[in-house]
Amino acid sequence: MTTVENTGNRRLSPEELEAFGAEMEAIRQRIVADLGEEDSAYIYDIVKKQRAFELAGRALFYLPVIGWVPAVACLSISKILDNMEIGHNVMHGQYDWMGDPHLNSRMFDWDTMAPAENWKYGHNYMHHTFTNIVGKDRDVGYGILRMDEEQEWRPYYLGNPIYAFLLMTFFEWGVAMHDLEVDEIVAGRRTWAENKEIGARIWRKVKKQTLKDYVLFPLLTGPLAPLTFAGNFTANIIRNLWTFNIIFCGHFPAGVASFSQEECEDETQGHWYYRQLLGSANITGSRTFHIMSGNLSHQIEHHLFPDLPARRYPEIAEEVREICERYGLSYNTGPLHQQLFGVFKKICRFALPDRKKPAAAAVESSPVLEGVAA
Amino acid sequence: MALDLGGRILRSRTVAALASPHGIDRYLTQINPMLAAHEVRARITDIHPEVSAPGAPRVATVTLQPTSTWRGHRAGQHVSVGIDTGEGRRTTRVFTVSNTESKPGEPLTITVRAHEDEHATPYSISKFLTERATVGTLVHLSQAEGDFVLPDRVPEHIVLISGGSGITPVMSMLRSLQRRTHRGKVTFLHWAPSPDRQIYADELDEIRRQGHGIDLHLLHTAEGAPYLSPALLEKLVPGYREVPTWACGPASLIEAAQAAYDGTESLRVEYFKPPRNAGVAGGEMEFARTGKSVANDGATILDQAEAAGLTPESGCRMGICFSCTTNKSSGRVRNVLTGETSELPDEQIRICVSTPEGDCSVDL
Numbered sequence: 001m002t003t004v005e006n007t008g009n010r011r012l013s014p015e016e017l018e019a020f021g022a023e024m025e026a027i028r029q030r031i032v033a034d035l036g037e038e039d040s041a042y043i044y045d046i047v048k049k050q051r052a053f054e055l056a057g058r059a060l061f062y063l064p065v066i067g068w069v070p071a072v073a074c075l076s077i078s079k080i081l082d083n084m085e086i087g088h089n090v091m092h093g094q095y096d097w098m099g100d101p102h103l104n105s106r107m108f109d110w111d112t113m114a115p116a117e118n119w120k121y122g123h124n125y126m127h128h129t130f131t132n133i134v135g136k137d138r139d140v141g142y143g144i145l146r147m148d149e150e151q152e153w154r155p156y157y158l159g160n161p162i163y164a165f166l167l168m169t170f171f172e173w174g175v176a177m178h179d180l181e182v183d184e185i186v187a188g189r190r191t192w193a194e195n196k197e198i199g200a201r202i203w204r205k206v207k208k209q210t211l212k213d214y215v216l217f218p219l220l221t222g223p224l225a226p227l228t229f230a231g232n233f234t235a236n237i238i239r240n241l242w243t244f245n246i247i248f249c250g251h252f253p254a255g256v257a258s259f260s261q262e263e264c265e266d267e268t269q270g271h272w273y274y275r276q277l278l279g280s281a282n283i284t285g286s287r288t289f290h291i292m293s294g295n296l297s298h299q300i301e302h303h304l305f306p307d308l309p310a311r312r313y314p315e316i317a318e319e320v321r322e323i324c325e326r327y328g329l330s331y332n333t334g335p336l337h338q339q340l341f342g343v344f345k346k347i348c349r350f351a352l353p354d355r356k357k358p359a360a361a362a363v364e365s366s367p368v369l370e371g372v373a374a
Numbered sequence: 375m376a377l378d379l380g381g382r383i384l385r386s387r388t389v390a391a392l393a394s395p396h397g398i399d400r401y402l403t404q405i406n407p408m409l410a411a412h413e414v415r416a417r418i419t420d421i422h423p424e425v426s427a428p429g430a431p432r433v434a435t436v437t438l439q440p441t442s443t444w445r446g447h448r449a450g451q452h453v454s455v456g457i458d459t460g461e462g463r464r465t466t467r468v469f470t471v472s473n474t475e476s477k478p479g480e481p482l483t484i485t486v487r488a489h490e491d492e493h494a495t496p497y498s499i500s501k502f503l504t505e506r507a508t509v510g511t512l513v514h515l516s517q518a519e520g521d522f523v524l525p526d527r528v529p530e531h532i533v534l535i536s537g538g539s540g541i542t543p544v545m546s547m548l549r550s551l552q553r554r555t556h557r558g559k560v561t562f563l564h565w566a567p568s569p570d571r572q573i574y575a576d577e578l579d580e581i582r583r584q585g586h587g588i589d590l591h592l593l594h595t596a597e598g599a600p601y602l603s604p605a606l607l608e609k610l611v612p613g614y615r616e617v618p619t620w621a622c623g624p625a626s627l628i629e630a631a632q633a634a635y636d637g638t639e640s641l642r643v644e645y646f647k648p649p650r651n652a653g654v655a656g657g658e659m660e661f662a663r664t665g666k667s668v669a670n671d672g673a674t675i676l677d678q679a680e681a682a683g684l685t686p687e688s689g690c691r692m693g694i695c696f697s698c699t700t701n702k703s704s705g706r707v708r709n710v711l712t713g714e715t716s717e718l719p720d721e722q723i724r725i726c727v728s729t730p731e732g733d734c735s736v737d738l
Contacts, residue, residue: 035461035462036461036462036463037460037461037462038462039462040462040463041462048404051400051401051404052404055401096687097463098462098463098464099456099463099464099465099466100464102396102400104687106687109395109396110395111395111396205395208391208394208395209394211391211394212391212392212394216388216391216392217392220392
């Protein structure tokens with residue numbers, strides 16, 4: 001397991017944890033008190049842009065040949081905005097305080113195969129509560145991949161890179177099926193009966209998404225239907241590739257710690273914050289890049305404050321880094337290619353059985369370990 | 375006809391499938407907020423002050439021109455009104471529709487008395503509507519709701535009872551009866567503290583002068599008028615238990631009416647404000663998701679949760695809008711509106727009108 005020590009970090013004493021938690025809580029309180037006009041104007045503006053890209057994308061398919069590439073581009077951008085900066089964040093309840101039912105976590109559904117209802121349970125509850133606790137957080141490998149030593153090696157995992165490639169390409173299906181917990185059924189810890197409702201929801205949503213993207217919109221373009229069909233398919237795949245890569249950079253780059261269930265028994269709020277910090281990694285980039293990643297490029301801030309509007313993460317990041325420095329904790333961040341390379345290495349390394357552990361476990365090299373010396 | 379065809383297309387299953395999962399209205403509203411296929415929105419076309427005496431809370435009648443999706447209302451029904459009152463926040467509260475029955479797409483009015491609302495920021499809707507709203511302000515509506523309405527065939531003699539702001543649905547009924555040219559007899563009893571803040575004062579005067587089978591009694595308790603009692607009812611309406619009656623007002627008035635009618639089916643009621651602290655204190659109120667628990671003080675679960683520092687979602691706070699619906703995993707709760715109790719496990723309850731009786735656990 002990539003323990004805290006393996007990442008070059010130190011354990012905080014109970015007193016330090018409490019103080020650390022209190023500082024995080026103070027940030028949270030301050031932002032909550034400050035939420036207002038700018039945050040609401042921002043999300044309404046993003047929604048407006050997303051709808052405009054979507055309409056442009058659907059319309060450009062009527063322009064034969066020259067329209068196809070721009071159409072796919074617009075539709076891809078629309079779906080990425082819809083799923084990330086809007087969907088993911090709205091369903092976290094980041095905008096519930098606005099009182100707009102259409103931006104409310106209980107009402108919103110996104111333009112992807114996974115039904116909101118299923119996803120919110122697996123993501124908001126299981127993943128965000130038990131982040132990186134091996135055996136509890138189902139996002140460690142998604143029940144398909146081996147991403148941590150603690151997951152026992154089996155010959156099945158030789159296919160790790162192939163499974164990762166397939167999961168990336170068909171990510172929206174992966175996210176939808178994730179909630180069925182098929183691996184748990186195979187292991188005999190879950191029954192099909194428990195999946196009845198979840199499966200029915202997936203089926204209903206899949207029918208709607210398929211009808212829209214692969215039947216109705218293509219038919220509406222008449223003789224151009226095959227091109228529209230191919231364009232919608234491509235846009236969905238582009239969205240899949242993008243979201244997979246951003247999301248995998250959140251918890252699997254080098255230097256991200258995982259935790260055992262024993263470590264997290266009777267966890268204090270301070271330790272919860274500590275775990276969220278060390279269990280997540282950021283990606284550096286431009287403002288547009290952050291918007292297109294739904295600000296999940298600020299995965300650390302997102303995990304510390306999952307229900308604060310994501311546009312606040314860049315400003316919060318400054319403070320979090322400063323706090324990390326004072327406590328001598330690393331703040332894992334780096335450009336996309338560097339974080340992706342770390343993820344790629346993990347996928348390949350864990351495909352193979354573990355080498356014999358040397359007496360003193362080597363510190364896993366992390367891209368940026370700021371403040372370790374403090 | 376062309377508009378109607380457009381509406382039928384926009385509401386078709388094909389358009390719904392194309393606009394899935396957001397719905398066609400999420401696109402139309404980007405073009406113009408007054409374009410809608412399913413949702414109801416409205417613009418304020420008039421704000422008429424009813425009471426603007428210094429020192430007294432303002433009262434205003436607000437006229438709304440709804441989108442063509444408004445299906446109209448029956449006298450006595452209410453509507454959810456959502457307004458962006460600033461700081462990026464929308465507050466939604468329920469108001470009675472106060473004009474005569476409206477047909478689809480026709481304007482409606484609500485009469486609003488300004489009062490503080492600690493749960494609405496930065497302004498309470500009533501203060502916003504009476505002090506800050508202007509002609510042209512956009513309002514989000516529901517369809518008209520509620521079954522506190524007159525039947526299509528109104529009986530020969532009816533009694534209307536109201537208290538305070540509970541007069542609005544009753545006024546809507548009265549106005550509709552006049553428009554329907556109801557020929558029977560109406561006894562109308564209205565309780566208010568004093569005459570100087572009486573809303574609809576001129577209209578009530580007019581009604582009293584004209585008569586037309588409407589027997590009007592304005593009872594101002596600060597000036598010594600009697601409270602509602604069986605004796606008073608018997609004096610004003612002999613054999614009142616047999617006369618179909620509609621009553622709307624605060625909890626104290628409704629409870630007095632219920633006692634006076636003693637369970638007969640002639641009485642139909644609507645709480646203007648649900649009773650608070652109507653439950654039994656004792657036991658432990660547990661908020662399972664946040665791991666908090668408090669000693670049950672008999673208030674509604676919503677009030678107790680807020681007192682414990684939680685911020686559960688809520689809307690009308692009177693059991694109408696279902697925004698606060700929450701899963702109750704265990705325990706017995708009493709519905710303060712109906713008095714019914716229920717102890718089913720894993721039950722969806724409206725926490726704004728549910729009080730726990732003994733130990734209770736909800737998903738908050």
